[in-house]
Amino acid sequence: MVGPNGAGKTTLLRVISGLIRPRVGTLRYGGEDLTTVPPHELPALGIAHVPENRRLFPHLTVEENLKVGAYAKRARPHFAARRDHVYTLFPRLKERRHQLAGTLSGGEQQMCAIGRALMSGPRILLLDEPSAGLAPIVVRQVFELVRHIRQEGLTVLIVEQNVAQVLRVVDRAYVLETGRVAAEGSAAALAADPAIRRSYLGVH
């Protein structure tokens, strides 16, 4: 999902994960209206949200951050297995598992935040601006990981400013402008759309 600042991308993610309650409208997921589910029960339904700015717990170690991610009753028995899986996805985290999350580099923090979200065993992963504040080379790594996670069968809904790169790892894309879907289509089609290219890809 792409779009200018203030289009409502982050808001949409926050509505999906229950951090904000919509005044009107419903949100259906697997036949259930999510707006009636208490927010802390959403992870158990398979929805995980990596919030903007990652929001790690800086004073906890990497492994403790993962542990909080596995807090839900249903996730706890899988803690060890999922942690090891996260460590194979992100070997850097394994090296730093006893380090305080606040001391990690930006890229490592993003990995840790994604890892924490994976600990609940989600079916859909909401990523909010995973590339924000990261060096270009690290951004590429993060998107590489997104591609990898998708290959494992997870649905990823990603909000990005970095349109050019994100269109390379996703199937479908939506352009959100002032709260409405202004355009949608396959990533390839949108990447070829002249209007999109002008507005978001800096191509004239």
Added chain:
Amino acid sequence: MDPFLLEALLNGVLLGGVFALPVLGLNLVFGVVDVIWLCYAELVMVGMYTVWFLHTQAGWPLGLAFAVCLPAIAVLGLLLHLLVVRPLLGRPPINQVLATGGVLFVLQGSATLVFSTDFRSLGVEMPPMEMGEVFVSGTKLAAFVAALLGAAALWAFLKFTYVGTAIRAIARDREVMPLMGVDPRRIYLIASAVGGALAGLAACLLVVQLDMHPFVGLSFGPITFMICVMGGLGNMLGGFLAAFLMGLIVSTGGFWWNTEMSYVVAFLFFILVIFLRPRGLFAR
């Protein structure tokens, strides 16, 4: 070294252990729920009366009275949260503090009604122990060891359990907690119960050292708040260390001047700390 000074230092450490438990409990509740329980020392007072009543009036063995005191005060902490604090969440902090101040009066008044203002004492004393040149009260030493065990148990709970880890996490960022599948309201309840249990444990350790009366909370309540702030509100380790620092100040102050002046010095030190290091002695 002067054996009396040595004794004062040793007593300071022992006193620090006694301060440490209520400080940890108060800090836990503040860190998680973000509300100061102004009546914390009064929860301890109720615990002291519980032990005293069960032991001297109902004739229960002391160990059993202790074992009942802990969960009883934990329940009191739960009730405090459910009846007073939860409805005030999101209100200005001063309103919350004043409401718990009201509970302080309620508990003092109830204790006065039930037990009168007479001084009560458990009348349990362990023989003093000789350590080199100095004598140490066996009761104080036992209480100190129990306080350390209590603190260690709390540490293990916070470090190794899911709930404990979530408690440490929520102190920093409560908004994202639902994303982790954590219901903050449940964590608040648990923290309040654990905070109450710590008050209950502190009561068990104080009841063997202090005479009790309904206003006994006022004798250690204020210094407990000050220690929490000195250590950095919500900072468990800072509070733990500050408890020992205050214990040393009070007890060596008592060595150089007298007990009362030592509290004056301790409180002045506190005011100075707030002015110079408002986030606590150990803030980075």
Added chain:
Amino acid sequence: MTEGRNISAMGGTALGAAAVLALAAVPLLSLPDYFMHVLITMLLTAVAGTGWALMGRFGLVSFGHGAFLGIGAYTMALLWNLYGITPWIGIPLGVAAAMAVGVMLGYPSFRLRVVGHYFALVTLAAGEIVRILIVALRGVTGGSLGMTPQQAPPEAAFAAMQFGKAGFWWLALAAWAGGLLAWRLLDRSMSSRALAAIAEDEDAAASIGIRVTREKLKVMMISVALAALAGALTAQYRMYLNPESLAGLAPSLQIVFGAIAGGMFSPIGPTIGALITIGLDESLRVFFGTQFIGAAPLVYGLLLVMFMLFLPRGIAGLLERRPAARVPQPGPHREAAAPPGSLGEKPATGA
């Protein structure tokens, strides 16, 4: 924060002066001694509460106002007992001493941005220090047993401020009127608006040129002076001082309770609070006698909790709202600007 002004505006200086004059006639009714005693106690409690609320309503919540009662009272009594200085001079000196301590406490607090919980705890510590010092200096103060100002010979009684209930009623009335006048003058000055702005957002207030430290110190000085005056007059009236009722956490919280129960956003709120607390005290005493001395704090406490839960603006808050409900204010931000009982200061973030 502006609603408080409705009532004082409604009153007006003339009405206020008339009320004070009418109250001044109370001793002429030759009420039974006991009633006079209750009324004087109410009025003196109201002075302390008014002083507390004067700053409390701007988020400067003090848990140590008991200290200032004590400094005022003990300065006066010690000057009289040790040096024979009459309370007529001793009380102003006691007030000055309390203000000096207030500056020592307030200046660094405000300068270093100690606010919210932290300010409350600094004042709490100060209140405890004063209480413990009174106890520790038992050689001159009598410690926790308390002290009694020396009886003056009958011909010097007036000069020693030792007279009957009527005299103290008038003194208390003067102090009370002075407190309300201070409130009114403050609310008419820019200081009140400055303080409201500071309570809302200290940084923003400072950035538009409000001298935060100075404004806070000003209101604290008035508040401290009223508390010290109330403490000294109470002590002189009772001819007895003790640390537990004049310093430390307990009297400090009682002042706070009275002000909150009555309503700290209205000038007459703390007075209503004093009527309630002292009335409650006395009726509990009458109903239960002394064998149920715990009943009073129990009822206090329950009421304080109830007020915080259901009526955070106090009784006076009810009085304010009624006219507002009948005549809706045109401004769209009326509710949003001042949520009930809002004292929106978060804990200090440090200097």
